[in-house]
Amino acid sequence: MLNMKGHEDESGMVLDIRNLSSPARSAALNRFTDESVEVATSVPGRKLHKWVAGSFCLLCILQAALNVSLRLALRTEVTCKNLTNEEDSLTKINCALQQDSMKKELEEQKRQLDYMASQVNVLTNEREELKRKLEDFAHYAQQGWLYFNGSFYYISSIAKSWQDSRDNCSQRGAVLAIISSREEQEFIRQQQKVMWIGLTDRETEGVWKWVDETPLTASFWYSGEPNNFKGRNEDCVVINHYYSNENNWNDAVCENEYSWLCEKHM
Known part of the structure; x- marks a missing residue:
């Protein structure tokens, strides 16, 4: 499964999900995402571009996690399909439960990925707006306004x-x-x-x-x-x-x- 360690940035937040279970990992990603957005909207303009870059990195991590989970889900599905009628019925039940769990995990990771993509877009627009305002400020100040x-x-x-x-x-x-x-x-x-x-x-x-x-x-x-x-x-x-x-x-x-x-x- 996913094995990654986050880092501590200027906000003081740490993301470490190497040893978490799937539900706990999803919850950690969700909490980290919400806190990242809350802090990013409050940081000064000079730091906004750092949050855009950081959010993009998290977006890449979520994409990688989704890819890994998808490959595991496909592998599990193939394994379950290869079970014969003679094999233990309990094994089939466990296999079905595992498939259902991985499907939910994939849906949650997809939701996280979509959410982070929208936040990266918001932060990028805010950065461009701030850049425009700073350029206007410099222009009018130089003109004596x-x-x-x-x-x-x-x-x-x-x-x-x-x-x-x-x-x-x-x-x-x-x-x-x-x-x-x-x-x-x-x-x-x-x-x-x-x-x-x-x-x-x-x-x-x-x-x-x-x-x-x-x-x-x-x-x-x-x-x-x-x-x-x-x-x-x-x-x-x-x-x-x-x-x-x-x-x-x-x-x-x-x-x-x-x-x-x-x-x-x-």
Whole structure:
């Protein structure tokens, strides 16, 4: 039967099934598989590729075990078929029981093999996704974008109208910033600039929406804003660092030119 000894890796798990019976060996493989997946999903990105390799090795071990068990099952089946009617009936009964036991063992090993193959595929996809995110992070960081809480932010060095600013963000694969929390508002406020953000009521006066069509929920208007100051049609919003407190949004004429803030989710 299967004779193999596992190893101890960074997770501290050991797989040693050299001397286990078939049911115990299947249980050990099942426990090791479940623990491997649980640990693999919690390890840092730098170690994820090691878990992919380790899972692939276990997959090979299970495949080898399945092949060995299959050969033994076939050998047992041939032996049982060669028994003559004159041979002891008890021997035939034992042979049938042995065949049934090996059939169950084959089914269990096949289940383990299929499960491990699916987990290797999951880990491989996670590794590729992590690699893509790291590449994106390096790219945007090199371009001078700022990172905060899952998003990158680009602050322009020149001034444009609100629509031109929005178009510029679109060309960069981003949108004018959408502020959805107090923490994000504080991060942006610390940049100390007057900047367009992605909030407007151009479609319906008084109904403020973000550029992704979501309605305004959390807001940080400066006292008295929005106000269409002196009867002007102020349909677009800037974040104004001259208002020193947390609430520093101001509605402004969309054709005015200011810097702008793009946002791109990772």
